[in-house]
Amino acid sequence: MAAPNNATLGDGTQVCLMPGGVPVTIQNKTSWESVGCLEGFFCQHNTDDNLPQYCPPLPECQDLRLSGVQCTPQGTFEPVLCDAGWYCPNNGTQRIECPSGSYCPHGVASPIKCSIGSRCPAGSQRNMNFLPMGILLLVDIILITATVMEKLRSRYKKSNFHNKRVSSRKAVLATGAGRFRNRQYQEIDEGNNGFNDDVENEYQMEPAIRGPLRVKTGFEQLGAQEADFMLHEELANDAGGQKTDLHLFVQSLSKCLGATKFGLTFEFQDLGFKPPKSNKKILDQVSGTIHAGSLWGVMGASGAGKSTFVNVLMGKTSHTGGITKVNGVAGNISKYKKIIGYVPQDDIVLPEMTVRENILHSARIRLPANWSNSEIEHHVDILVSCLQLSHVKDSLVGSPGAPVISGGQRKRVSIGMELAAAPMAVFLDEPTSGLDATAAASIMSTLKALSRLGMTIVTIIHQPRQEIFESLDSLVLLGQGRMIYCGPERGIQPHFQGLGFDFPDHTNPADVMGDIIAGEGRHYKPKGDASVQYLIDHWQRKQQDGSASENYAKTATISMGETNALSATIKQRGAPWFKQIYFCFQRSLVQQYRMKSSFYFELGVGAMAGFLIGLAELNQKGQNFRGIFNSPYDLLSTSIDYSSIPQMALLVGLAIGLTASAPGVKIFGEEKLVYWREAAAGHNRFAYYIGKVISTIPRMVLANFHFTTMFMLLSTPRIPYLSAFVANLLYFYCIYGLASIISMVTRREDGPLLAVMMSLIVGVLNGMSPSLKKVRSWHIIWIWRASPGTWLAEAYFTQNITPLKYLYQIDVAKTSVGYLLNMFGDDLLMLLAIGTIYRIVAFLGLRFMWRNKQR
Template identity: 65%
Template sequence: MSFLPLGMLLFLDILMIVFVIWNNIRFRGDKSKKTSGKAKSRRSFLKRAVTSLGAEQRARQYESLEDNEFAMTPRIMRVDTGFGGEVPVAFDPDDDEFGVDKKPSSDLQLFIRSMSRCIGATNFGLSFEFENLAFHPKKSIKPILSEVTGKIERGTLSGVMGASGAGKSTFVNVLMGKQNHTGGTTKVNGVAGNISKYKKIIGYVPQDDIVLPELTVRENILHSARIRLPSNWSDSEIQGHVDILISCLQLAHVKDSFVGSAAAPVISGGQRKRVSIGMELAALPMALFLDEPTSGLDATSAASIMTTLKELSRLGITIVSIIHQPRHEIFESLDNLLLFGAGRMIYQGPENRVQDYFEDVGFRFPKHGNPADVIMDIIAGQGSLYKPSGDTDIVHLIEHWKNRELNLRNHANIQSVSTNETLALRKTIRQRGAPWYRQIYYCFLRSILQQYRFKASFFAELGVGALAGFLIGLAELSQDGINFRGLFLKPYELLSSATDYSDVPQMSLLVGLSIGLTASSPGVKIFGEEKLTYWREAASGHNRFAYYMGKVLSTIPRMLLANLHFSILFYLLTTPRISWAAAFTANLLYFWCIYGLASCISMITRREDGPLLAVMLSLIVGVLNGMSPSLRQVRIWRLQWLWRASPGTWLAEGYFDQNIGPLDYLYQIDIAADYMGYIVGQFHLDLGMLMVIGTVCRVLAFGLMRVMNRHKQK
């Protein structure tokens, strides 16, 4: 009995606990220093500003900044990009559309510089044209979209509105390339083709805030920036860009706060939505699509989000958002409207002309009502409330717009795109995204950080592994290390007492079941908890192989520590003849197999069903280890291939070989091996097959990850 491994284990555990405690204390201290430092810096800045200006009026202006650290600076018309030119900015200091409090800040000016450098053109946005657009699923009786024609100009904020089932989401998905249209044509910047090739410069913000709750605001945005920004950007440049963006989104005061989940929020709903938007803006997209960004927010938060989107559109980014029942201020902030009904277009044009259009049709708007509410009623088929007589149904509205559209089509005016801009756009797309090997590194770091943040789950796995090893050790303790009795070598076989060939396979059975129970549930959670995150990142152009490999590599330290806690206590109490190094290696490779099997389960099951199915599968492969029925009997049934496909058989064979091999001077081990059906003398092959099975499971899991819910990865 060697107590050295136990001493090493205790030292390692104490070291981990001390590290966790010290890191928590340091985090609280850093947070306190940052808070006090920000307050001191702000007071110092105010003092210098007041002294330099020397005017009481200016002093009062800067004093107000202490209560609102996001106050905007005066507008500018052109920004020196520092990259060989100026970028025109669509901010007009005389424009009454924005109040003084909504003027762009210096952070926005810096954000423009980042965009200019990243895009390499003075026009940031994309223009979209679509003609007779249609989408008819194979299993659907009626088309979801049909005869949809229109345009979205660059640098505009467009709202897509319609009743439930009107085709809003389908239209947006088709327009941005998430779904392939079944009819019609689409153009980006006047060029027809597959829109999916623009995915690296098109951002999409889903309705649900798909963010990682265990990461901070800044960490969520930073990861997206590292993966999706041009590969020639240094990490310091990316860090600076992220800090600028966080300030623009008014998240600087919560950037080090955890995002939290919807069930247990840490930051507000509006701030979560800004984080979700920031993850897309971190990649500096030229067009941004949003699915109901104001859903679930209070009126103030919703208005704040739309104000931010308006400012982004004024920078030149094309913004397209699905809007549901907007308040008056939000409705008026839109540049263009696209109104849908029954999968057809009802209106497409400027927001400030939509009321006149419906009044020309015969509808009457209440004087003090919200025009958006009236319009939603009309396009939902409730137009009779505002038109006492005449046709008010959806079909009539669709036909009226179709006739009007034919007259307007010849006057359509999409902004022309020069050849230089087209070449710059292609170059921008080619440069976007970090190399795959760097993406693996970033995904690995993020996954390690996630596991550290889930310390309770991590330490629970270590505890379960240690407890399992301890209990198996107690079960084998009475054997005093004697776990095999065979026939003595000739000529002493007549002196042999009762043989015991099954004790070693029984030991390996307990080992396999224990490791399966320890590793199956955590193995499912590695991927099963983040399917939504993976789908969003894959759709935005992340390298899927890099994401998967980063996750797989991050599980290796976890498996090593869990196996260390299991193997040390098991070996100390059981005292088998297999060497410590051999037992540790075999157990680790069995962990490798169980994690791989659990990954496959996580890809094909729902989140809540995965752990239970993984535990059941681990029990099955553990039982298929050749003990009972023996491999000899299985060979007679011609089912040996099934047992050999189970990692439990290779683990049991390796244990059998290493535990009875040292007794070949005393027993006829060939007879014992033939009786059980195991092959002795190939321990390295047993370990190699465990490695192969675990690797094959991961290859299969990666394939399932790519194939399952493929439409959500576009």
């Protein structure tokens, strides 16, 4: 407070001065109380130790004060608030302009030094710090420069690659004419996709031409062999020359498996499955054996139980009846999932990653823990070459809606992700679905080669071409959840012909067989029973009399040494959890880096939100609180303003919620299918989640940096920049955690909208209106305290009004609104705790919801 020098008349008579300076004399010193004090005057004897006291102001002045505006002093002796831009030392007897490099808000007795990087000319009343803005501009310039440089480098590589391909094409054309004249036909390797790679487009098609003299590479070398593949003989015959990719891949498998037998044998007896809330059995009395080192097809009409059979066989679904064995050992098949690969019908791959990166991540997670990174990369490079993906290994996979590689290549990537783990058995669901004839044949050729390596390959297949059908070694035919046939492919036609069905000439046997097991057998058997039930009963009789076993070989005996080796192999599989965290973190960072548009959009939204909120607070000039003056000047107080700071915190919370909620949903909401596939393959669920969570920290820091810098520059509140930055960052942390929960319980399409709605709810529950004092009287304050918005508002309230305790009764303000003061550290800890609790809940949802999809 500032007060003019005191003055009295020489005879000690009390004096009050009107604004115009006209003296009014009171009769004597002792009678003033009975006379009363005239409005607008001070009527107490004033000394240096006894400052003037308040008299009711004039009506015009009272109106101004109730509006929060100062008025002209009501008499010479009325204390006034030191003006903003000035400071009033020596008990308010001096009024000095605020010097350069400092700022002076209302009522200060000494100037406050501005922070480094601030612009504070003489007479400044707020601290405008430009240092964070300068750092922000530098960061943005670096980000933009890195993006532009990457685009230029990418264009240069494409141009260089294009020129090399054109040169190669000209060379081929120059020599191709002579070959044509000499009738030495030779097709360009499929790995090069003909001349299609010369065309700069995103749709690389599968090759459609196959010449008679084409040199086979990779798996095709082995797929062409009709004899059984014997690993030790192949390696023994190696003369020491340069090994092919196939030999190198086989050696890598041998090192990983520790044995020359790569496959698993599956036996099932009277297998049955009935859903928990259904009386109808989907599988019933299904018996047979699937041998290692062979390519099996599972066929049947829709609803025949094909998918259920495969899921039960590989341990994704627990059977409700019968016995299953792996290599002759009964028990829980799910314990073998580290050495069993599963390729779903839809190609679940990450579109932001390249072909090689998708396969490499699977290898790093699932190969033995004692393998070095160089060994893993060598294994992956060999596999990529064998799968004929070398020419696209650095291409992004893309999404089905925006493909970068062809459908066949995408399918081979999906298969490669399983082969990278060196499985002993691979199950595939409709691997040729959606592919053209050439791509489908290529995929089946790859699977055939895998079976010749000794792996067990089981694929669900629907209406195959004749060549694909004949490439299968054996078949399992199902109808109405029962077995119709289990045995070699070559025995299918004789089996059905023995039942009276005709196979017309020049027809695809697979089509005829498909019609028969689908209940359309009357077209091929005019007389007699042609129903599916008849087929089921016939096969059951064959099993009972033992004649069905003639259609497939007896199960090989598994030695105890091989069983122990298999158990040791399973124990060695998989990187330790802390390495998996790093791999998932690294992959997620790459994904976010590749999705630059989404990342920059979030930064832009954060900056724009901070600018708008700061603009809304601009007129306050940093003076966003008015309370009751400290005694004895409390009656001089203007109208109080306790709501501006909670209102500012509300706007901050809403802006952060709108900025962070949608990106927070996207982190997990669009990858649940990937998570389910990886969890089913044995990935550590906790490592996957923690890796993703840690990867969001740089994103949150940058988005918060843009928001807080713009907001603080314009609003200039009393809270320090670093304190606001930390509080806002922790609120970002809470919103990302809340969005994670939303992504677990909703569909991907609904997640962003619901996350925005929830962020608005927790933002509004910040104790502004209704106030915490009011809520406490309702006995439901725990609801508000469970919201991060309340703790953010309390942190802002503490840091903004505590510096004003020299001027205002801040304890009265605290009581009025219900916030606690001097608890800034606790407020930040609670924001951290709430954000962490949100993530724990999200992880539990990720872990325990949709559990059947994670098996």
